Amino acid sequence: MSSSPPPRFDDVLAAAARIAPHARMTPVLCEPALDALAGAALHFKAEHLQRGGAFKFRGACNAVWALQDARAARGVLTHSSGNHGAALALAAAGRGIAAHVVVPQGAVRTKLALIEAAGATVHPCAPTLAAREAACAALQRELGATLIHPYEDAQVIAGQGTAALELLHALPDLDVLVVPVGGGGLAAGTALVLAACAPHCVLVLAEPAGADDTARSLATGTRVTAFTPQTVCDGLRAGIGAPNFEILRAARAEVVTVDDGQTRAAMRLLWQYLKQTVEPSGATVLAAVLAQPARFAGRRVGLVLSGGNVDLDAIAFCARCGTG
Amino acid sequence: MSSSPPPRFDDVLAAAARIAPHARMTPVLCEPALDALAGAALHFKAEHLQRGGAFKFRGACNAVWALQDARAARGVLTHSSGNHGAALALAAAGRGIAAHVVVPQGAVRTKLALIEAAGATVHPCAPTLAAREAACAALQRELGATLIHPYEDAQVIAGQGTAALELLHALPDLDVLVVPVGGGGLAAGTALVLAACAPHCVLVLAEPAGADDTARSLATGTRVTAFTPQTVCDGLRAGIGAPNFEILRAARAEVVTVDDGQTRAAMRLLWQYLKQTVEPSGATVLAAVLAQPARFAGRRVGLVLSGGNVDLDAIAFCARCGTG
Numbered sequence: 027m028s029s030s031p032p033p034r035f036d037d038v039l040a041a042a043a044r045i046a047p048h049a050r051m052t053p054v055l056c057e058p059a060l061d062a063l064a065g066a067a068l069h070f071k072a073e074h075l076q077r078g079g080a081f082k083f084r085g086a087c088n089a090v091w092a093l094q095d096a097r098a099a100r101g102v103l104t105h106s107s108g109n110h111g112a113a114l115a116l117a118a119a120g121r122g123i124a125a126h127v128v129v130p131q132g133a134v135r136t137k138l139a140l141i142e143a144a145g146a147t148v149h150p151c152a153p154t155l156a157a158r159e160a161a162c163a164a165l166q167r168e169l170g171a172t173l174i175h176p177y178e179d180a181q182v183i184a185g186q187g188t189a190a191l192e193l194l195h196a197l198p199d200l201d202v203l204v205v206p207v208g209g210g211g212l213a214a215g216t217a218l219v220l221a222a223c224a225p226h227c228v229l230v231l232a233e234p235a236g237a238d239d240t241a242r243s244l245a246t247g248t249r250v251t252a253f254t255p256q257t258v259c260d261g262l263r264a265g266i267g268a269p270n271f272e273i274l275r276a277a278r279a280e281v282v283t284v285d286d287g288q289t290r291a292a293m294r295l296l297w298q299y300l301k302q303t304v305e306p307s308g309a310t311v312l313a314a315v316l317a318q319p320a321r322f323a324g325r326r327v328g329l330v331l332s333g334g335n336v337d338l339d340a341i342a343f344c345a346r347c348g349t350g
Numbered sequence: 351m352s353s354s355p356p357p358r359f360d361d362v363l364a365a366a367a368r369i370a371p372h373a374r375m376t377p378v379l380c381e382p383a384l385d386a387l388a389g390a391a392l393h394f395k396a397e398h399l400q401r402g403g404a405f406k407f408r409g410a411c412n413a414v415w416a417l418q419d420a421r422a423a424r425g426v427l428t429h430s431s432g433n434h435g436a437a438l439a440l441a442a443a444g445r446g447i448a449a450h451v452v453v454p455q456g457a458v459r460t461k462l463a464l465i466e467a468a469g470a471t472v473h474p475c476a477p478t479l480a481a482r483e484a485a486c487a488a489l490q491r492e493l494g495a496t497l498i499h500p501y502e503d504a505q506v507i508a509g510q511g512t513a514a515l516e517l518l519h520a521l522p523d524l525d526v527l528v529v530p531v532g533g534g535g536l537a538a539g540t541a542l543v544l545a546a547c548a549p550h551c552v553l554v555l556a557e558p559a560g561a562d563d564t565a566r567s568l569a570t571g572t573r574v575t576a577f578t579p580q581t582v583c584d585g586l587r588a589g590i591g592a593p594n595f596e597i598l599r600a601a602r603a604e605v606v607t608v609d610d611g612q613t614r615a616a617m618r619l620l621w622q623y624l625k626q627t628v629e630p631s632g633a634t635v636l637a638a639v640l641a642q643p644a645r646f647a648g649r650r651v652g653l654v655l656s657g658g659n660v661d662l663d664a665i666a667f668c669a670r671c672g673t674g
């Protein structure tokens with residue numbers, strides 16, 4: 027867990043300035059066929075077209091460039107099953123510093139390849155949180171590298187908020203903004219932006235039913251920390267972070283849970299009609315809108331397509347064998 | 351075959367003005383990972399994001415809106431295995447006139463669904479050119495509708511040229527422009543634009559090896575008309591049209607043939623790195639660049655991603671059963 031103070035909206039503004047030379051300003055995509063299906067005006071923020079194939083580059087880039095030179099020179103370190111690891115590797119390469127990524131066994135092959143392609147050193151570990159944290163602690167002691175937590179780090183949260191900032195700049199009148207929630211970096215960053223820029227806009231979190239700790243945490247007011255995720259959404263298996271939970275509770279964020287069947291159906295719609303290869307985690311936002319149509323009917327809805335690093339071998343649709 | 355005079359560059363300019371209120375100005379996409387793979391600067395004109403999911407809307411829209419009111423009122427008619435049919439249906443719906451589409455059995459399901467969704471009347475026929483033409487002739491007699499040929503019609507060719515016009519407006523310094531060739535509507539329209547706007551730019555046609563009649567026609571100077579296409583590229587099975595062949599011969603267009611394995615590999619790269627679900631026909635352009643890297647090395651290359659109407663059930667990649 028991060029020991030830094032929780033981020034504020036000013037930190038998101040600073041992040042936007044800091045990452046501007048490095049990150050892509052992603053487009054907003056629309057498709058009338060999907061609007062007709064949803065009965066709402068859908069505006070997709072295409073973060074799968076972000077560098078590294080996911081919004082994660084925003085937070086990682088902000089954290090890397092926020093470091094003082096002397097500290098940065100000792101490199102950065104994280105544990106990640108995928109997109110954050112790749113994002114940190116890319117961001118570190120951009121600053122010319124070393125990146126070390128502890129990767130649990132079973133990570134998506136495509137994401138592992140991205141981490142390696144960006145020049146990071148990969149450290150495999152057992153697929154448990156305890157093993158991840160032990161490996162990170164050992165590397166911190168050995169290398170003096172700075173740990174950049176995937177979603178609890180204040181600079182990471184602030185960086186992720188810049189996606190919503192861009193979307194609201196283009197579309198200030200959104201009624202609802204839907205983002206996926208796993209560890210809650212994107213969700214918390216988005217909440218900071220909505221509170222400051224669009225308090226009328228409802229924040230809806232799309233969460234896999236098989237990893238619904240955020241829904242349960244917000245419902246009871248107590249953060250759930252012990253659960254075993256069961257979902258195809260490999261990017262949303264983390265439990266909600268401590269600062270993230272506090273920010274989301276204060277923002278009165280709402281959660282819509284979706285099962286993997288709904289997510290796969292939504293992913294298929296995005297591939298078919300939006301012509302975008304979005305990964306399962308990113309498709310949860312459309313799944314949430316289609317799961318509760320009355321909630322969104324006739325409204326202007328923003329949706330963050332969070333990533334597109336699909337393992338085509340494992341995830342695609344196949345009539346021959348019935349996959350999908 | 352069309353009996354109208356062959357189109358000229360002025361017709362492309364007129365088409366651009368005519369379709370502007372109806373067609374999308376599609377984006378140009380780039381991806382450093384694909385540039386690295388090709389050793390060239392690749393600029394993808396995203397026609398799979400065009401209305402109807404393919405560049406075909408440009409030509410169909412131009413042809414529909416070029417009709418005099420009295421003639422338009424009797425409706426339009428075509429035979430098409432897919433994207434042209436859907437495009438004509440959409441264009442006719444936009445003008446509020448009837449569209450009739452003769453569809454050979456075995457057409458891609460997704461494309462058939464698009465034709466129906468746009469409100470056209472579908473007339474099934476046997477999957478031979480003779481059966482298509484007989485069905486069209488019968489409907490013409492019965493309805494008085496105007497036949498809009500998928501690729502030999504002068505207004506269709508002129509309309510397809512507008513994609514290259516937009517691309518060169520954004521990137522006037524392209525060294526090479528690669529487009530797929532089937533019947534040759536896009537290829538011929540592009541040739542007209544290059545001759546007028548960018549005579550330094552080489553036109554390369556990507557053609558499936560299993561339907562390489564254009565390559566053989568241009569090599570011998572005599573249009574090949576009898577062949578049986580064998581390719582996964584359902585949009586490129588038509589033989590090169592008569593006016594199309596004349597335009598391409600005059601333009602000294604070059605052809606790179608690619609086998610289906612190369613096309614599937616290129617399609618996979620586009621899905622994985624560009625995050626765009628491009629159909630096989632549209633992936634031939636990247637396949638051509640990767641098949642002959644020396645030809646494109648270090649150059650500024652435009653590529654028209656011609657369509658994205660993939661039948662996900664039939665085409666996707668699956669590790670479980672080995673598809674792809």
